[in-house]
Amino acid sequence: xxxxxxIPGELGVSGFWSEDHGxxxxxxxxxxxxxxxxxxxxxxxxxxxxxxxxxxxEGGVRMSYHWDLDGQLLTIATCTRDNHxxxxxxxxxxxxxxxxxxxECYAVEFEGRPHEHLLLRPGQxxxxxxxxxxx
Amino acid sequence: xxxxxxxxxxxxxLEEPYKLELTCDGEVVxxxxxxxxxxxxxxxxxxxxxxxxxxxxxxxxxxGICSNVHTLSFCxxxxxxxxxxxxxxxxxxRVVIAELERLHSHVLWAGVAGKLIGFKTMxxxxxxxxxxxxxxxxxxxxxxxxxxxxRVGGVNRDITDPRPIVAAVDALEREVAREIVPxxxxxxxxxxxxxxxxxLREEEARALxxxxxxxxxxxxxEDIREAAPYAAYAEIPFSVPVEHxxxxxxxxxxxxxxxxxxxxxxxxxxxxxxxxxxxxxxxxIEFPAGTAYSRVEGPRGEVFYSVTxxxxxxxxxxxxxxxxxxxxxxxxxxxxxxxxxxxAPLIQASVDPCYSCTDR
Numbered sequence: 095x096x097x098x099x100x101i102p103g104e105l106g107v108s109g110f111w112s113e114d115h116g117x118x119x120x121x122x123x124x125x126x127x128x129x130x131x132x133x134x135x136x137x138x139x140x141x142x143x144x145x146x147x148x149x150x151x152e153g154g155v156r157m158s159y160h161w162d163l164d165g166q167l168l169t170i171a172t173c174t175r176d177n178h179x180x181x182x183x184x185x186x187x188x189x190x191x192x193x194x195x196x197x198e199c200y201a202v203e204f205e206g207r208p209h210e211h212l213l214l215r216p217g218q219x220x221x222x223x224x225x226x227x228x229x
Numbered sequence: 230x231x232x233x234x235x236x237x238x239x240x241x242x243l244e245e246p247y248k249l250e251l252t253c254d255g256e257v258v259x260x261x262x263x264x265x266x267x268x269x270x271x272x273x274x275x276x277x278x279x280x281x282x283x284x285x286x287x288x289x290x291x292x293g294i295c296s297n298v299h300t301l302s303f304c305x306x307x308x309x310x311x312x313x314x315x316x317x318x319x320x321x322x323r324v325v326i327a328e329l330e331r332l333h334s335h336v337l338w339a340g341v342a343g344k345l346i347g348f349k350t351m352x353x354x355x356x357x358x359x360x361x362x363x364x365x366x367x368x369x370x371x372x373x374x375x376x377x378x379x380r381v382g383g384v385n386r387d388i389t390d391p392r393p394i395v396a397a398v399d400a401l402e403r404e405v406a407r408e409i410v411p412x413x414x415x416x417x418x419x420x421x422x423x424x425x426x427x428x429l430r431e432e433e434a435r436a437l438x439x440x441x442x443x444x445x446x447x448x449x450x451e452d453i454r455e456a457a458p459y460a461a462y463a464e465i466p467f468s469v470p471v472e473h474x475x476x477x478x479x480x481x482x483x484x485x486x487x488x489x490x491x492x493x494x495x496x497x498x499x500x501x502x503x504x505x506x507x508x509x510x511x512x513x514i515e516f517p518a519g520t521a522y523s524r525v526e527g528p529r530g531e532v533f534y535s536v537t538x539x540x541x542x543x544x545x546x547x548x549x550x551x552x553x554x555x556x557x558x559x560x561x562x563x564x565x566x567x568x569x570x571x572x573a574p575l576i577q578a579s580v581d582p583c584y585s586c587t588d589r
Contacts, residue, residue: 114522116306116524138435147537147546158520191559212266
């Protein structure tokens with residue numbers, strides 16, 4: 095079996111990859127993101143970025159974790175719970191800046207990582223920048 | 230006793246602002262901290278307020294050097310969303326513009342590296358070559374910085390006669406091979422300033438997920454043009470230079486070899502330019518609800534776009550951009566550890582940073 099076949103089972107996800115306009119997509123509402131980081135790095139997948147999308151159907155912020163596995167773009171999507179998400183920074187150092195940016199722009203609290211100065215703007219208040227004025 | 234040296238946000242080596250805070254023991258750098266955000270323009274948020282066509286012009290302004298890769302990535306994502314396939318001629322023209330952009334970006338970087346090495350004659354020689362690349366881009370597009378070449382489903386301008394461009398590329402290649410390559414490959418001065426400096430080992434590069442020439446200089450043979458071909462790259466044979474030393478010299482060599490490879494790609498793309506349409510669909514294009522993704526190998530590495538539409542409004546619901554410098558810059562902290570303070574400007578410049586891109 096290829097790594098692509100193995101990953102959903104290793105993540106404890108019952109679904110399988112679907113094709114989604116340029117990426118293989120795995121929707122996993124109950125995803126354990128730290129387990130995902132361990133599994134993906136074990137398969138030598140390269141972390142690409144995280145896309146945050148507020149106002150997801152599931153409620154909260156939809157978090158899409160993008161990885162490159164041998165040239166294939168993989169997207170593993172889940173949602174924040176009460177605007178909280180476990181940090182993968184200690185397992186995948188490349189996620190450092192994007193976690194900070196999402197905290198800064200969408201006020202998502204990443205658990206288990208030090209709180210640092212804002213990445214892109216001066217000041218201390220998170221949750222500004224990319225959210226609409228009505229939010 | 231350790232001391233702290235703050236460089237920036239206005240920087241002697243770069244036009245763009247960012248801040249580097251170094252902790253040194255004497256002349257040796259012990260740790261480095263990076264501060265970005267001085268160019269933050271909230272472009273992702275602004276894109277949500279523009280219609281899909283106006284957003285193309287906005288995304289072109291993410292970067293002043295690799296402006297084309299941003300419109301190319303954005304248009305490719307929109308094409309995937311709408312189910313539109315650009316005609317073969319447009320795909321070849323996209324390769325031509327992308328490689329000309331890589332050429333002028335790499336030559337610019339070589340000039341900056343020459344200056345930082347202390348070889349100012351090389352800076353002048355590189356910028357004279359770059360000027361000629363920009364002349365070609367101007368001849369094709371009418372523009373020297375923001376080329377406005379990409380549209381959803383095709384390109385905005387045709388290349389009516391490829392022969393003078395091929396001749397110009399041939400002349401450029403000869404000039405680069407005669408004047409620039411020997412300095413960076415065999416000059417003792419360049420070697421002394423670059424060899425063993427700012428090392429990023431392969432495992433460190435993998436852990437930090439660096440991209441582009443920075444990754445390829447550390448032994449990671451990653452290139453989106455080859456791994457996930459777009460435009461007409463699947464139809465054009467080319468090689469991907471990889472070095473293994475992970476030092477400044479390796480990053481320099483990769484870019485110099487890529488300059489020559491870009492000349493070969495340009496010749497092949499222009500020589501095999503298909504006939505037919507290049508503009509793509511003239512009718513209004515509908516963007517259904519959903520998210521589409523696109524990746525392009527920019528001069529500094531992989532550019533990633535995620536574009537979400539709600540299917541109701543004529544504006545994107547969300548545009549997310551991950552630029553190569555955003556991925557590469559944290560690796561400078563590793564490269565600087567244990568380095569001589571005097572090498573710090575060259576080491577941070579060796580990833581070819583672009584803060585306009587990074588901050589968006």
